[in-house]
Amino acid sequence: MNGRRLVWRIARLVEIRDETPSARTLVFQIPDWPGHLAGQHVDIRLTAEDGYSTQRSYSIAAPADGERVELTIQRVPDGEVSPYLSEELAVGDEVEIRGPVGGWFVWRPDGTAPVLLVAGGSGIVPLMAMIRARRQAGSRTPFRLVYSLREPGERYYAGELRRPDPGLDVTYLYTRVVPDGWARPPGRLTVADLNTGGWPADFTPACYVCGPTGFVETAADILLAMGHDARAIKTERFGPTGG
Amino acid sequence: MGFISRGFHGRPRDEGVKLPPGQYLVHDFPVLSAGPTPRVPLDRWEFAIDTEDGRTHRWSWRELMALPSETPTVDLHCVTKWSKLGTAWKGVSLDTLFADVESSAEYALVYSYGGYTTNLPVEDLLDGKAWIVYEFDGEELAAAHGGPARLLVPHLYLWKSAKWVQGIRLLNEDWPGFWETAGYHNYGDPWREQRYQGD
Numbered sequence: 169m170n171g172r173r174l175v176w177r178i179a180r181l182v183e184i185r186d187e188t189p190s191a192r193t194l195v196f197q198i199p200d201w202p203g204h205l206a207g208q209h210v211d212i213r214l215t216a217e218d219g220y221s222t223q224r225s226y227s228i229a230a231p232a233d234g235e236r237v238e239l240t241i242q243r244v245p246d247g248e249v250s251p252y253l254s255e256e257l258a259v260g261d262e263v264e265i266r267g268p269v270g271g272w273f274v275w276r277p278d279g280t281a282p283v284l285l286v287a288g289g290s291g292i293v294p295l296m297a298m299i300r301a302r303r304q305a306g307s308r309t310p311f312r313l314v315y316s317l318r319e320p321g322e323r324y325y326a327g328e329l330r331r332p333d334p335g336l337d338v339t340y341l342y343t344r345v346v347p348d349g350w351a352r353p354p355g356r357l358t359v360a361d362l363n364t365g366g367w368p369a370d371f372t373p374a375c376y377v378c379g380p381t382g383f384v385e386t387a388a389d390i391l392l393a394m395g396h397d398a399r400a401i402k403t404e405r406f407g408p409t410g411g
Numbered sequence: 412m413g414f415i416s417r418g419f420h421g422r423p424r425d426e427g428v429k430l431p432p433g434q435y436l437v438h439d440f441p442v443l444s445a446g447p448t449p450r451v452p453l454d455r456w457e458f459a460i461d462t463e464d465g466r467t468h469r470w471s472w473r474e475l476m477a478l479p480s481e482t483p484t485v486d487l488h489c490v491t492k493w494s495k496l497g498t499a500w501k502g503v504s505l506d507t508l509f510a511d512v513e514s515s516a517e518y519a520l521v522y523s524y525g526g527y528t529t530n531l532p533v534e535d536l537l538d539g540k541a542w543i544v545y546e547f548d549g550e551e552l553a554a555a556h557g558g559p560a561r562l563l564v565p566h567l568y569l570w571k572s573a574k575w576v577q578g579i580r581l582l583n584e585d586w587p588g589f590w591e592t593a594g595y596h597n598y599g600d601p602w603r604e605q606r607y608q609g610d
């Protein structure tokens with residue numbers, strides 16, 4: 169808590185990276201950006217010519233880097249904002265952004281407890297910021313990521329997560345389609361998945377769960393049933409469906 | 412302001428609906444909570460009002476059910492930008508629960524099973540502005556939405572409507588709650604767009 173006012177700033181799109189056919193990473197340059205912690209999000213405001221405006225929240229995908237702020241946007245069919253951001257916005261265009269928002273769902277590089285990250289779909293975004301913050305800080309805190317997706321083609325940051333990162337274990341779970349020769353049949357997250365891909369409760373890990381509401385509810389319930397302390401389980405629900 | 416997002420048109424506006432600034436309409440019921448969903452068995456459920464001089468008024472589930480109920484239909488505004496209109500609830504008005512509570516405290520800290528807290532002025536809880544609700548849309552309130560019972564204070568952003576409510580502590584000074592400590596606005600009036608500190 170620092171009493172700083174969150175002002176709207178004009179953010180210019182400076183770089184685009186495709187993650188999947190329906191998601192892309194947008195890198196904005198935001199003058200006087202105050203910095204942020206891994207796990208926080210921003211609010212984006214779009215304004216039409218007749219003055220109509222609307223806002224949405226988007227997690228920041230990378231640790232603080234001067235005036236650069238990276239987001240990854242999943243196109244939601246028939247959405248009002250995400251198709252515009254994930255398809256129309258071009259390098260040089262501007263949007264209004266304010267933040268950072270959210271002081272709870274954050275990981276700080278001085279954290280020493282082992283970390284379990286559980287991502288459902290685009291819920292990987294703030295968790296990726298934590299993975300990158302760990303790497304950037306040279307932290308040795310052991311991290312495990314359990315990343316649930318419909319199919320292999322929906323992986324974000326695939327190349328980066330494939331590269332060895334000592335102390336980071338990544339487990340992919342597919343709910344609809346699996347790669348050839350994949351041992352686990354397609355299906356939703358289970359206790360067995362978090363037993364294998366996570367940490368035993370007596371390691372008292374810090375758990376971060378992010379994704380669609382239904383996924384987050386399931387994952388958090390499983391972690392509780394495994395004996396993890398409710399206070400050590402932080403959740404971010406991208407909503408809005410499910411629940 | 413004058414800022415325009417090139418090529419952004421937005422949804423067709425429904426001129427008949429007036430929403431607080433920055434909000435958009437949803438028809439489903441999103442969930443926002445900071446941790447796992449607590450499950451509270453009804454035989455151990457209890458609601459309390461703790462006064463500033465240390466007295467506690469308590470209600471068991473059965474006692475709550477025995478109180479006169481109301482069925483408010485209200486609009487909800489979540490700080491994460493969605494609004495849901497005309498939601499139908501059943502519960503007990505806080506005026507009923509406060510009827511025998513002697514207190515001159517100005518501030519309330521609402522606390523929940525699971526450890527959540529949120530603060531608001533006592534006057535925002537009274538005069539037909541707030542309820543302890545246990546039914547949504549004619550059904551018992553689902554745990555993900557705060558069941559068995561949650562606070563409902565619809566004139567403030569929804570994080571003030573504490574889910575899994577356990578009690579209200581009356582205080583002579585204002586104690587910020589969970590999100591209020593994490594940078595969200597202390598009062599949270601959606602019509603003045605009081606989302607974050609300083610708004």
Ligand SMILES: Cc1cc2nc3c(=O)[nH]c(=O)nc-3n(C[C@H](O)[C@H](O)[C@H](O)COP(=O)(O)OP(=O)(O)OC[C@H]3O[C@@H](n4cnc5c(N)ncnc54)[C@H](O)[C@@H]3O)c2cc1C
Nearest residue numbers: 224225226227240241242244247248249250293406408491
């Ligand atoms: C704290 C927070 C962080 C977020 N971070 C990210 C992020 O990093 N990346 C990202 O892509 N999104 C993120 N979201 C979701 C984002 O804010 C929007 O909700 C999403 O982009 C959809 O907006 P829209 O205007 O396109 O759709 P809307 O016009 O709002 O909705 C259109 C339809 O799609 C449904 N819908 C809305 N959102 C989703 C969804 N996420 N999944 C499935 N169906 C949906 C709605 O119920 C509706 O029927 C975050 C949300 C929150 C609250």
